[in-house]
Amino acid sequence: MHLRNYILAFLVILVSEFSLKAQVKPFVEVVNTRVEYVSNPIGIDVLRPRFSWEIKANVRNIKQIAYEVRVSYTDDHLRNGGPYLWSSDKVQTDSSNQIVYEGPLPKAFDRLYWTVRIWDNQNHITDWSPVGIWETGPLGPSDWKALWVEADQPSDGKENPSPMFRKTFRLKKDIKSARLYITAHGVYQVEINGQKPNDWLFNPGWTSYNKHLQYQTYDLTSLLQKGENAIGVTIGNGWYRGMFRWDNIQNMYGNKLGLLAQLNIEYTDGSRAQVISDKSWKWSTGPILMSEIYHGEKYDARLEIPGWSTANFQDKNWKPVTVGIYDNRNLAAQSGPHVRPLITLAPVSIFTAPNGDTLADMGQNMVGWIRLKVQGRAGSKITLHHAEVLDKDGNMYYDNLRTAKQIIEYTLRGGDTKEYEPHFTFQGFRYVKISGLKKLPEKDQISGIVIFSDMDPAGDFACSDPMINQLQHNIQWGQIGNFLDVPTDCPQRDERMGWTGDAQVFAPTACFNRDAATFYTKWLKDVAFDQFPDGRIPHVVPDVLKSGGSTGWADVAVILPWTLYRQYGDKRILEQQYTSMKAWIDYMKAQSGEGYIWTKGGHFGDWLAFASTASDYPGATTDKDLIATAYFAWSTRLFIQAAEVLGRQRDVTAYQELFRHVRGAFQREYMTPNGRLSSNTQTAYVLALAAGIVPETLRDSVAARLAGDVKRFGHITTGFLGTPLVNPVLSEFGYDDLAYKLLMRKEYPSWLYPVTKGATTIWERWDGIRPDGTFQDAGMNSFNHYAYGAIGSWMYSTVAGLQMDPVIPAYKKIKIKPAIGGNLTFARTEHATMYGKVSSEWRLDDNVLTINAVIPPNTTAEIYLKTSDARKITDSGKLVSDSKEIRFLRMEKGHAVYLVGSGVYSFRSE
The missing domain is CATH 2.60.120.260 (Galactose-binding domain-like)
Structure with missing residues (x-):
């Protein structure tokens, strides 16, 4: 019996050892291939799209050293060795992000197939990735054969029913593929043979319609049939002609609702057909009596028309459409995510x-x-x-x-x-x-x-404090509630506009929480389209207020493209926005004159900053000219960096000289020789330090004054512009303890005060609901207003410790450096980068610090471990000093700093 047990035990050990060896057999593969950030996009109009991919591996320290991309017109050609439309051949590089297609330019309605393989630093050559596709849509006005059709129902200031358009058509053969390219004046919903093709909402989205109107592409292959078919489209006022702004004006972009639709069909025998919007279409009204963005909807179900979008519906009582005349030069493919x-x-x-x-x-x-x-x-x-x-x-x-x-x-x-x-x-x-x-x-x-x-979730955060976790919840819900095709200020009152200042301050947090690359790229096109001829940027985009130029708001033209470049490694967004960025800098230069101090025009200032009395004008605490001049310098500095990335050396030289002038003027006008600012406020100090306009010899002194102000008040005093910067600047200069005190404070004003009042989103004001239960001024008191949620970026990067290299973008080089504090016992965060998911987690248990990290392939990381004795640090139970995979770099302010490659790590430090 004992012998039998011994043999069984031996076999178990043998099998376990064999299984363990089998588990660690190295594998490396290419996954998550994307074109223009999207998996298998259809209906795009980018002629030279960019490829990106991730690498999956089960061993550490995997780094790409070369790639090869192949593109063809058919899947079979890729699988069977050609011919190829384009092959990159083997390219020696570790870049797997934003790889530009350099083959022959596609034509309208082309379908292209692609695949990629990589070589790595451990002598692996991956299999070819699963074949991906991309399709082009109409590329210019000549590709549109359809006509604009409209309902003879101009808006007259009254409530108008939503018009319904329909068309029947016959398809003679079996269908291989069908694509509907469609847009509208108004917002539309489409039905095919009585069915909705998907759940997209509010198409064609909100853009600067007269300059930039998006079309959408629907795959209708599964919804069409040989024989009789029908298409139906219902259109609402939306942003195009609906009641808008706080003065409820109508017809902002036009007074007639209509559509442009082109259905391209390919039959199984290779022949093609087309159905277009033209004068043969009909229209009527139905159950939607009124539908307005702000005001709601009136729907009478007794007026429903069963089967109206099916082929056998009798439409003899419907009216003929009228044909509208538009040049279509403003048409562009949908470039952001769908609602x-x-x-x-x-x-x-x-x-x-x-x-x-x-x-x-x-x-x-x-x-x-x-x-x-x-x-x-x-x-x-x-x-x-x-x-x-x-x-x-x-x-x-x-x-x-x-x-x-x-x-x-x-x-x-x-x-x-x-x-x-x-x-x-x-x-x-x-x-x-x-x-x-x-x-x-x-x-x-x-x-x-x-x-x-529909932005993919990209990041998350949690810690040992439930109230901070609720704050994170509120930040995320504030974001999704206000990212409805444009980054709005609020989603409930008679505003809901793309306020540029809110978008600027929140962008780093937004990009961490969600994949916001295409969302912001689409919106930035309208920032440029709506820019005034003198270079001013509107207060809101799309520009429905017809005013602009406020510092901190208009600086979105520079700060947001730079943020996207840093987050995603996207040089093209800098190229796309470069003219707009430069024009804004030149506008500030013109406004400032020879003295380089910006004193002209109207500015919102540090909007809704803490006020000592209820009658204080919001934003009046910090000198607006100081804020304007600081932003002038900051945006100029970022523009110089963008020019360096793009190799625009002439601009680098010219704007470096401009920056020196602005920096000098700021120091002479607003700063004493010992570092005191004329506006002795938290916002003034954080702006000066963040903008890089404080002399190097005074930076510590200015930071100390900031810290002193925080200690004196015991709380944050900043508004929209200063709030995102306070905690990051405090941490940069070694005041993590003060930053934590601001984060953990529960009394007004603080981030957690709304949480104590039951908030589930971020508020517009620090005290939207006062301690006695009364409300702030109803004229400006949104309870879903994401700007103050910008603290999220500091929580992820400093509390949880996940940081990006200051020079190399897109988390290609990572820094794990948590600031332990705030009586927290653990914090964790994860983020989906362009190279894969990275995570950072720390736990403190009886003065033993554990840091768990996941570093994606094709990246490296510096990991900071607070320690009194680096010799005792372990990774997964083994001394780090014995590891060949982990490289000790240096000791830095009580931290042992290690360089690691990709993989899973669990460090323990006493």
Whole structure:
């Protein structure tokens, strides 16, 4: 018996050892291949797209040393050795990001196939990656054979029903592929043979329509059939002609709704056909009586038209369309992510308010709408009112919506239970007032449909403090609620505009939380399109206010492209925006004159900074001219760096001279010889230090003054412009303890004060709800306003310790350097970089520090471990000093610094 047990034990050990060896057999492969940031995009208009890929490996220290890309017109050619449209041949480089296609230029409606393989530093040659594709759409006006068709229904200041367009057509053969290229004046939804092809919302998005109108590409292959087919399109006012701004003007871009549609069909025998929008189309109206971005929707289900987008529908009573004349030079392919319904929430409670209203609490300040399931007699009406918060008595609070109504009116058709969702409107809300029901609804009758631009999740953060975790939650929900095709300031009141200052300060946090590359790239096109001839940047983009030039807001023209380059290694965004960046710098130069101090024009200043009294004008604490001149220098410095990246040496030289002038002028005008600024505020000090305009000999002194101000107040005093910089600057100069105190503070003003008040998103004001339960000024008191969420960037980079190299972009070189503090016992973060997922986690247990890190292939990292004795540091239980894979670099301020390649690490330091 003992012998048998011995043999069994031996066999178990043998099998285990064999399995272990089998598990560590090296493998390396290419994964997550993308074209222009997207997997297998269709309908793009980029002639020289860029390829990116990641490398997956099960061994450490994998680095690419060469790649080869092949492109062809067919999948078979790639699989069978050619012929190729283009082959890069073997390129000796470690670059796997933003690789430019250099083959023959594609034509409109081309489909191209591609694959890549790599060589690595450990003598592996990968298999070819799975074949990817990209397709071009229309590349210019001549590629459009379709005509603009419109409903004869000009806006006259009244509520107008949404027009419905339709067309039947016959396909004679079996279908290989079908692509619909379509856009609209207004926002549209398309149906094919009674079905929606996907769940995209608010197409064609919001752009500077007269200069930049996007078309979308739908794959309709599976929805079409040989024989009779039909297409139907419903159009709402949207941003094109809807009620807009706080003065509710209409017809911002035009007063007629219409569409442009071109369906390209390839049959299985290789022949082709085309269906276009033309005068043969018809239109009518239906159940959507009114649908407005701000004000909601009126829907009468009795007016529904069953089967209206099917081929056998009789449309003899429908009206003929009119043909509109437009030159189509403003048309461009969709370049950002689509808005989609991505999260569904159930109400946490349904209750009767003190005033008798029936309310549903969705548990989260959200953006989207309510999906309603109801049954009742024909003609009965259900009304939904939406609000972000309840007043201190527990009733709905609407005042901060200003003129936005956010009301849904649904008239029942009768019969069985019906499910309804709005079409061309969205609301910002947590609470819903439900009128028209005879009793409290059941929870399954109400769903919260959360909509936002479909950006892949990119990063996350957690720590040992639940309130900080709630802050992170609020940051993320504030982002998705305001990233609805453009980066809006707020999603609920009569504004919802692309405020440039908010976008500028939040961009680093946004790019960490979500893959925002294409989202911002699309929006920056409109920043350039709407730029004034003198170089000013509008306050909001798209520009519906027709004003601009405020420092900190307009600097988005420089700071955001630079942020995207740093985050994604994207040189093309610098090339795309370079003229716009330069024009903004030149505008500031012209405004500043020979003295290089910017004193002209109107500026928002450090908007909504802490005020000692309620009557203080927001943003008046720090001298606006000081802020303007600091931003002048900062943007100029970033522009110089962009010019260096692009090899524009003449501009580098010229603008370095300009920077020296601005820096000198700032020091003479606003700084004493011992480093005191004329505006003795936190915002003044952090701006001067971040902009690089403090003399090297005074930087520590200026930082000490900043720290002194923080200690004196005991809290943050900054507004929109200063807030993103306070904690990073404090940490840069060794004041992590003060930065943590600001983060952990729970009293007003602080990031956690709203959390103590039950916030689920970031607020516009530090005290939107005062300690006594009353509200700040309703004229400007949004409870979903992401700007102050810019603290997230510091949490990820300093609390959790995941940092990017200051020179090499896109996390090609990583730094893991957490600042242990704030009474936290652990913090972790992860982020999907262009090279793969990187993570950093630290834990402190009885003065033993553990740092766990995942470094993706084709990158390296410097890892900082706080220690009293580097000789005792271990990785996965083994002394680091014995490792051949980990290189000791130096001791730095009590930290042992190591250089590592890709892989999984678990360091332990006592």
